[in-house]
Amino acid sequence: MGKLEVKNLYVSVEGKEILKGVNLSLQQGEVHALMGPNGSGKSTLSYALMGHPKYKITQGDILLNGESIAKLSPEKRAQKGLFLAFQYPTEVQGISLNRFLLNANKSLGKISDSEKGNPTIKEFLANTKSSAKDLSMDESFLQRYLNVGFSGGEKKLSEILQMSVLKPKFALLDEIDSGLDVDSLKLVGAAINRMRGKDFGALVITHYARILQHVKPDKVHIFIDGKIAQSGGPELAQKIEQKGYEFVK
Amino acid sequence: MAGISSINADYKKRYGFRDTVKPVFRTGKGLSRELIKEISAMKNEPKWMREFRLNSYEIFLKKNPPSWGPDLSQANFEHITYYLKSSDRPERKWEDVPEGIKRTFDRLGVPEAEKKFLGGVGAQYESETVYHHLKESLEKQGIIFCSTDQALQEHEEIFREWFGKIVPPSDNKFAALNSAVWSGGSFIYVPKGVEVKLPLQAYFRINERAMGQFERTLIIVDEGAKVHYIEGCTAPTYSSDSLHAAVVEIIAKKNSQVQYTTIQNWSNNVYNLVTKRSHAYENARVYWLDGNIGSKATMKYPSVYLMGAGAKADLLSIAFANKGQHQDAGGKVFHLAPNTSSRIVSKSISKGGGRTSYRGLALVKKGAKNSTVSVKCDALMLDKFSRSDTYPSMKIDENDATVSHEASVGKLSDDQVFYLRSRGLSESDARSMIVLGFIEDFVKELPLEYAVELNRLVKLEMEGAVG
Numbered sequence: 001m002g003k004l005e006v007k008n009l010y011v012s013v014e015g016k017e018i019l020k021g022v023n024l025s026l027q028q029g030e031v032h033a034l035m036g037p038n039g040s041g042k043s044t045l046s047y048a049l050m051g052h053p054k055y056k057i058t059q060g061d062i063l064l065n066g067e068s069i070a071k072l073s074p075e076k077r078a079q080k081g082l083f084l085a086f087q088y089p090t091e092v093q094g095i096s097l098n099r100f101l102l103n104a105n106k107s108l109g110k111i112s113d114s115e116k117g118n119p120t121i122k123e124f125l126a127n128t129k130s131s132a133k134d135l136s137m138d139e140s141f142l143q144r145y146l147n148v149g150f151s152g153g154e155k156k157l158s159e160i161l162q163m164s165v166l167k168p169k170f171a172l173l174d175e176i177d178s179g180l181d182v183d184s185l186k187l188v189g190a191a192i193n194r195m196r197g198k199d200f201g202a203l204v205i206t207h208y209a210r211i212l213q214h215v216k217p218d219k220v221h222i223f224i225d226g227k228i229a230q231s232g233g234p235e236l237a238q239k240i241e242q243k244g245y246e247f248v249k
Numbered sequence: 250m251a252g253i254s255s256i257n258a259d260y261k262k263r264y265g266f267r268d269t270v271k272p273v274f275r276t277g278k279g280l281s282r283e284l285i286k287e288i289s290a291m292k293n294e295p296k297w298m299r300e301f302r303l304n305s306y307e308i309f310l311k312k313n314p315p316s317w318g319p320d321l322s323q324a325n326f327e328h329i330t331y332y333l334k335s336s337d338r339p340e341r342k343w344e345d346v347p348e349g350i351k352r353t354f355d356r357l358g359v360p361e362a363e364k365k366f367l368g369g370v371g372a373q374y375e376s377e378t379v380y381h382h383l384k385e386s387l388e389k390q391g392i393i394f395c396s397t398d399q400a401l402q403e404h405e406e407i408f409r410e411w412f413g414k415i416v417p418p419s420d421n422k423f424a425a426l427n428s429a430v431w432s433g434g435s436f437i438y439v440p441k442g443v444e445v446k447l448p449l450q451a452y453f454r455i456n457e458r459a460m461g462q463f464e465r466t467l468i469i470v471d472e473g474a475k476v477h478y479i480e481g482c483t484a485p486t487y488s489s490d491s492l493h494a495a496v497v498e499i500i501a502k503k504n505s506q507v508q509y510t511t512i513q514n515w516s517n518n519v520y521n522l523v524t525k526r527s528h529a530y531e532n533a534r535v536y537w538l539d540g541n542i543g544s545k546a547t548m549k550y551p552s553v554y555l556m557g558a559g560a561k562a563d564l565l566s567i568a569f570a571n572k573g574q575h576q577d578a579g580g581k582v583f584h585l586a587p588n589t590s591s592r593i594v595s596k597s598i599s600k601g602g603g604r605t606s607y608r609g610l611a612l613v614k615k616g617a618k619n620s621t622v623s624v625k626c627d628a629l630m631l632d633k634f635s636r637s638d639t640y641p642s643m644k645i646d647e648n649d650a651t652v653s654h655e656a657s658v659g660k661l662s663d664d665q666v667f668y669l670r671s672r673g674l675s676e677s678d679a680r681s682m683i684v685l686g687f688i689e690d691f692v693k694e695l696p697l698e699y700a701v702e703l704n705r706l707v708k709l710e711m712e713g714a715v716g
Binding site (some may be wrong): 051053079086094107166 | 665672674682
């Protein structure tokens with residue numbers, strides 16, 4: 001079974017140290033929650049794991065199945081099965097969600113680059129449609145330009161749709177619950193649960209325990225000031241919900 | 250840098266090659282009254298045309314070049330060859346075109362495209378049309394599609410009625426120059442109610458160094474008729490500059506529809522100074538798609554005069570300026586009648602120190618009641634060395650006009666690129682995707698074959714954006 005390991009990771013952004021020795025081990029088949037207050041560096045961790053060029057690793061390592069990916073480009077990491085659902089997905093004019101997903105799938109080597117009408121492309125299109133349906137997204141959504149004019153909630157659904165279609169080995173879900181109404185939160189939770197299985201691991205990054213009522217985590221980590229302050233079972237999330245982050249400090 | 254030189258390498262291979270073709274006739278370098286008389290005599294033109302040329306030459310001498318726009322100070326008018334004839338006559342069959350010239354157009358894929366999806370093709374090499382053919386079925390409907398020189402000889406009456414009426418020689422210095430030395434170009438006449446279903450295409454090729462190409466195009470679309478005309482152009486890459494100064498005049502009569510599509514891909518040593526204008530009468534629709542990828546400097550502002558009630562204009566343009574290029578482009582609309590509407594959409598991309606300028610004018614005259622004007626110009630800069638400016642201008646003399654204007658200037662954002670890369674796209678694919686998305690509204694209006702070609706060209710220009 002695959003494993004994503006973060007070892008004593010230090011990361012700076014524009015000269016400022018944000019991550020200060022993160023240690024984490026996530027197995028395929030597991031879902032971990034990473035909870036922490038605003039500004040604790042949770043998003044920095046997700047960007048650094050995915051390989052944003054602005055986020056410089058000054059110490060430590062990131063291992064995927066025992067192999068270091070810390071120096072790989074974001075696309076190489078994606079090709080190895082890593083996925084990041086962005087807190088703030090960017091908009092791209094002129095490229096439909098469908099076309100984007102098709103290109104992404106090709107880049108990931110999941111569809112051969114052949115003529116239209118190729119059954120694998122057909123399968124892909126059908127698969128995308130049914131994934132959209134699972135999220136109660138209208139089919140017309142797939143024809144819209146990538147995230148352009150999407151509401152906050154729609155953007156989050158679009159991230160989850162992308163995850164469902166691209167089928168990563170490990171997903172980093174950065175505040176996927178923020179800006180979602182109750183119904184959408186349920187849909188997102190269900191989509192993550194459908195992905196769960198021995199071939200999928202997820203790190204659910206969040207402020208609130210709310211989403212964890214839909215997606216039961218195997219482990220909960222409390223993230224404070226650039227590192228993990230405490231780890232435990234699902235009960236830790238309940239404690240945070242009741243007492244806030246103060247008790248950890 | 251490696252990336253940028255690899256673009257040139259590909260341009261050379263695909264379009265920038267040069268053939269050795271012995272000219273049938275050529276003038277020396279530079280321009281004079283005598284030379285103009287010589288061209289006119291050789292073309293066996295009527296006296297009125299010779300006078301028109303000489304008069305235009307006087308205007309050219311008197312007029313100053315525009316005080317705005319790209320730097321033209323390096324353009325050397327003395328060193329240009331103004332007329333060069335490479336074959337005896339326009340042929341109707343490719344096999345009759347002289348071998349060296351035919352090879353050029355084969356390499357550019359022109360005969361192949363003709364077979365696949367075009368209703369007629371004109372091919373101009375240096376100053377003269379070397380090939381012209383219209384499908385027989387279209388000829389039978391009374392459609393005329395020939396070189397402009399041939400039209401003067403064979404259809405003088407209708408030719409004279411419209412020639413120089415939409416763009417008079419006095420319009421600007423380069424229109425005057427074209428009027429003095431024009432040669433080649435396309436003439437199209439579509440009779441009343443006839444719809445030309447397949448596009449007509451002309452391909453303009455410069456082969457010689459320091460060459461001037463001055464084609465002249467006149468398109469007359471009669472009442473209720475419909476046509477789509479496409480032009481493409483390329484040249485070899487030389488260190489000495491060439492000049493392309495064309496004039497295009499379009500008359501869209503009542504209820505007619507014209508689409509004019511240009512994919513301009515001159516090599517980076519060509520000054521491209523073109524005047525394009527159309528008159529749209531009652532309920533006519535003029536659709537202008539203008540893509541500028543190549544040239545050293547381009548000045549081109551297709552314009553539509555909305556002469557009749559209910560006439561419509563669409564001006565969609567894209568410009569891509571790479572290292573050493575200045576694309577000064579845009580569009581102009583003149584609302585001269587009630588219930589007219591216009592839409593200008595301009596997208597420009599600059600990279601590697603290239604410069605783009607949007608220059609536009611929207612004018613609603615008194616009496617053009619209930620007009621609608623929409624202008625949208627977006628610029629995308631791919632690095633901090635590049636430049637983009639907009640010079641929009643509006644003069645609205647009617648209170649009930651509906652006018653909208655949007656402009657945006659943006660830089661390619663690192664976060665956008667990262668987002669796409671996080672899904673597995675390489676950095677260069679991510680950048681290309683953002684740029685292609687940026688011009689998608691333009692590309693989707695093109696016939697499929699040209700959309701594919703344009704996407705390929707843009708991807709090519711994008712190479713070297715990385716590292």
